[in-house]
Structure formats: structure tokens, C-alpha cells
Amino acid sequence: MRHYNVYLEIDGSQVKVGEIEGNSSEDASFSYSKEYVARTDSRAISVSLPIQEEPFSPERTKIFFDGLLPEGFMRKSIATNMHFDENDYLSILYNLGKECLGAIRIDESDEEQESGYEAITSMQVEELAAEGTTKSTEIVIKTHLSLTGASGKVGLYYDEKEGRWYLPCGLAPSTHIVKQSHIRLDGIVTNEQLSMLTAHKCGIDIPESFIINVGQGTDSQVLFATKRYDRIIDETSQLIGNLKRPFRVHQEDFAQAMGVAAFEKYETDGQNYAEKMFEIIRNYARRPLEDQLRLWDRIVFNFVLGNTDAHIKNYSLLYDPHMEGISLAPAYDMISTVIYESATKDMSFNIGGIRNLDSIDEDSFKSLAAKVGIGEKIAMSNYHKVLDRFENAVKESAEELKEMGFVNAGDIAERILLARKKAL
Known part of the structure; x- marks a missing residue:
């Protein structure tokens, strides 16, 4: 019988909330502890x-x-390196669950563990950019870190004052998610930063992000870094060595909140994921009206950007540090997928009953507004605000990146605008 404790960090303290028990991944069940329920x-x-x-x-x-x-x-x-079956989620979770997205931690015992940070050399950062999944897998296993998604990504600590990167050890939290370039999709790191900057100029709430350039800005010499919105450093943060320890803040993606398995993150006919997302916001968000409009704007933006990979695991809920309120988390994982020939033209969930990107129009969004319960007047006003800002936002963001040395930003911007000409 396997028995794993489930902890949740609340206000900087590790609170045992329950246990996972079972003989295998097939029959294991989670239950809240009697003490926590009480x-x-x-x-x-x-x-x-x-x-x-x-x-x-x-x-x-x-x-x-x-x-x-x-x-x-x-x-x-990761499973191959650990000698586990990739379907044995429980074994993988136990080995990686010391640092997850949000504030959950999985452990077998109640014993405290040492925490620390190990400095990374510039050569190690270069290797991470160049070596693809091999290096990221090594870091993930070493740091016991679990991050969702299919791309090669790791959690690192960034000392902004010194401009140095560190590997978290033990129970030390990371501050940034660092993502590798996708070898099959050219310029994807520049694409993502361009998309995020454009989103911000269109009024979308985003976390801080930047490109790590370890060479001349080619795909094998860049990494994409996002500051974790589920980690907070303030004046009360304790020191680990000479570095401030971040507080973990809980979050979950909409697939988890909706009870949808990761392999079903893309909608099939009749599932109406958008309607269910808005229903969760209405029922659970601290500011439901505000967050419904933020979610609406984000869906509109992903449409005009041509991001057909904006599935329900790429939208999340963020809990406050005291676990007393829920809000829509900042936007992340935004790229224009349609500039790549291999990308699908089907959106990850339907817009007013339509999924094909080229078939979606203003009437589709009017239909969606009615289905999710947003007044047509304000919904379409926000729709036009995003569309009206988009072209200039893309061009301005591309110029900013070109001035920073990422010359491919101009070409990517042109490809985005050309691909989305009909929508604009």
C-alpha cells in the first residue's frame, strides 16, 4: 500500500491537508485529513x-x-530516466512533487528537509539552451520539480540584483519557469515574447517575461523565462543563504478545476469548455464580473493572435496567499501558432459553436457572449478594443525586441499580421 502526504503552503507554512493512498496509480484515492476538515x-x-x-x-x-x-x-x-512507466503518475509525482505549480507538495514523511540554492554557471545555462530535453530532464529530476506541459521547461531561482541563476535544492522554491526553444518551430521563443508583449499592450494581464540570450539569438542560444505569479517575495521573506525565499501561492488550471484529464484538454464536440470556464469564474471568483471580462478579453486575444493551442490547461485560477479568495491568473503560454505550417486551424475550444479559426467571426463571438452570460454590448466593445489595438501592438512589440538584438522579431510580426489579415 502506498501512502503519500499532501501538503499545501499557506502563508509560508506547510500544512498537511490529506493523504493519497492506494496500491497503484489505478486505485489510489485522495482524502482530506480529519484534522484539516475540522x-x-x-x-x-x-x-x-x-x-x-x-x-x-x-x-x-x-x-x-x-x-x-x-x-x-x-x-x-523523465519516466525513462527514473525507470518508471510513464502512466504510473503516482511514482512520478512522488519523485517530482517537492515543487509543483501552485502550493501543493507531495511527500512520504513529515520530516523537514534542508533547502538551498546551487549557483548555475553560464556554461550550464548555455547547455540548457542547446541540449533540448536531455538537459531539462536532468534538471527536473535533480530538483524534484513538476511542471505541466509538453515542452522542455525547468524551475530556477533568479537573483535579479546579481543577474545570476540558481538551482533550487530540497524544498527551496523557484522564482522563474525557464522554457527551451522548440526545435521544430523556428523562432518560437521570440514568438512567445512578442505575443506576450502584444497581449500586455492589448490590455491583457501577463507575468513578467524575458528572453535569455546566451549567444547570437539563434534558436539554440535562447531560453524563455517567465516570472512565476504563484511565487511572492516580500519584506517578510526569510533568507536561504543570502537569497530571499519566495512564498508559494496556490493555483490550479481550468482542466483541474473542471475535473478534466490532461489528455482531454482540447475540446471535442459538445463539451463547451468556454461555458464551463465562465461558470467557474461566476461561482468561485472573488470579483466574478471583472474576471469574466478578463477571461473574455483573453479568449478574444488568442483568437486574433492565431493561438490555436490555448487549451484549458493554459488558463488558470490563482488563490490568494491565505487561500481565502480566487481570481483569474495572469495569461501565459501565448504564441501565434498559425504562422507554422504544421499547426492546426482548429481552436482548442469552440467560439460560439465554431472551432475552425478561419470560420470564426464577429457573430461567433456574439453567440459566445450569449452562451457564457455576458451582455453583448460590453462583450463586443471589448472585442473591438482588442482587435483595434492588435496591429499596432504587434509592430511596437517587434520594434522593442529588434532594439534588444532579436532581429527575427520583425519577420515573425509580419508573418503574424499576414496570417491574421482576415481577422483584422
Whole structure:
């Protein structure tokens, strides 16, 4: 029988919320501990896992906790290196679950572990940029870090004053997610930073991000770094060595909140993911009206950007540090996929009943507004604001990146505008 403790960091303290028990990944179930349920301040770790005394089914348990793990080739590489079956989510989670997205931690014992940061040399950063999944897999296993998604990404600590990168050790939290360039998609790092800057100029809430250039800016010499919105450093942060320890803040993506398995993150006919996302915002967000419009703007932006990979794991909910409120998390993983010939033209979920990017129009968004319960007047006013800002935002963002030495930004901007000419 396997027994793993589930911890949640609240206000900087590790709180045991429950256990996962079972003989294997197929029958393991999560249950909140009696002590946690009895607390007057207990909070659910997921919209899909409300506070209750009874254990959750193995299926619901797997959907949430498997949703913390890497996917695709990255997961296969990690499982191979650890000598696990890639479908054995429980074993992978136990080995990587010391530092997850959000504030969840998985451990076998209650013993405290040492925490620290190991400085990374400039050569190691270059290797991470150049070596693809091999290097990122090595770092993920070494740091016991679990990050969702199929791309090669690692969690690192960045000392902004000194401009130095560190590997988190033990239970030390990371501050940034660092993503490698995708070898099959040219200029994807520049594409993502261009898309994020454009989103910000169109009024979309984004985390701080930047390109790490270890050479001449070619695909094998760049990394994409995003400052974690689920990590906070303030004046009360304790020191680990001479570095401030970030507080973990809980989050979950919409697949986890909706109880949808990671392999079902792309909508099929009749699932109406957008409607379910808005329903969760209405029922759980601290400021539901504001967050519904923020979600609306983001869906509009992903459409005009031509981001057909904006699936429900690329939208998240962010809990406050006290676990007393929920809001829509900042936008992330935004790229223009349609500039690549291999990309699908089907959106990740339907817009007013339509998924094909080239078939979606203003009427599709009017239909979506009616279905998700937003007034047509304000919905379409926001729709036009995003579309009206988009072209200039792309051009301005490209110029900023070109001035920083990323000369391919101009070409990528032209490809985006040409691909999205019909929408504009």
C-alpha cells in the first residue's frame, strides 16, 4: 500500500491537508485529513475536490494530481530516466512533487528537509539552451520539480540584483519557469515574447517575461523565462543563504478545476469548455464580473493572435496567499501558432459553436457572449478594443525586441499580421 502526504503552503507554512493512498496509480484515492476538515479555516485544494470527509474516487484523484505533471515527450523522458512507466503518475509525482505549480507538495514523511540554492554557471545555462530535453530532464529530476506541459521547461531561482541563476535544492522554491526553444518551430521563443508583449499592450494581464540570450539569438542560444505569479517575495521573506525565499501561492488550471484529464484538454464536440470556464469564474471568483471580462478579453486575444493551442490547461485560477479568495491568473503560454505550417486551424475550444479559426467571426463571438452570460454590448466593445489595438501592438512589440538584438522579431510580426489579415 502506498501512502503519500499532501501538503499545501499557506502563508509560508506547510500544512498537511490529506493523504493519497492506494496500491497503484489505478486505485489510489485522495482524502482530506480529519484534522484539516475540522479546521475552521480549511480550504479546498481544488474546485473539483471540495472539502469532504469521504475519499475521492481514483479517477478524480488522478485527474487533479496527474494534472501537476509534465506531458508528452518530456514526461516520457523523465519516466525513462527514473525507470518508471510513464502512466504510473503516482511514482512520478512522488519523485517530482517537492515543487509543483501552485502550493501543493507531495511527500512520504513529515520530516523537514534542508533547502538551498546551487549557483548555475553560464556554461550550464548555455547547455540548457542547446541540449533540448536531455538537459531539462536532468534538471527536473535533480530538483524534484513538476511542471505541466509538453515542452522542455525547468524551475530556477533568479537573483535579479546579481543577474545570476540558481538551482533550487530540497524544498527551496523557484522564482522563474525557464522554457527551451522548440526545435521544430523556428523562432518560437521570440514568438512567445512578442505575443506576450502584444497581449500586455492589448490590455491583457501577463507575468513578467524575458528572453535569455546566451549567444547570437539563434534558436539554440535562447531560453524563455517567465516570472512565476504563484511565487511572492516580500519584506517578510526569510533568507536561504543570502537569497530571499519566495512564498508559494496556490493555483490550479481550468482542466483541474473542471475535473478534466490532461489528455482531454482540447475540446471535442459538445463539451463547451468556454461555458464551463465562465461558470467557474461566476461561482468561485472573488470579483466574478471583472474576471469574466478578463477571461473574455483573453479568449478574444488568442483568437486574433492565431493561438490555436490555448487549451484549458493554459488558463488558470490563482488563490490568494491565505487561500481565502480566487481570481483569474495572469495569461501565459501565448504564441501565434498559425504562422507554422504544421499547426492546426482548429481552436482548442469552440467560439460560439465554431472551432475552425478561419470560420470564426464577429457573430461567433456574439453567440459566445450569449452562451457564457455576458451582455453583448460590453462583450463586443471589448472585442473591438482588442482587435483595434492588435496591429499596432504587434509592430511596437517587434520594434522593442529588434532594439534588444532579436532581429527575427520583425519577420515573425509580419508573418503574424499576414496570417491574421482576415481577422483584422
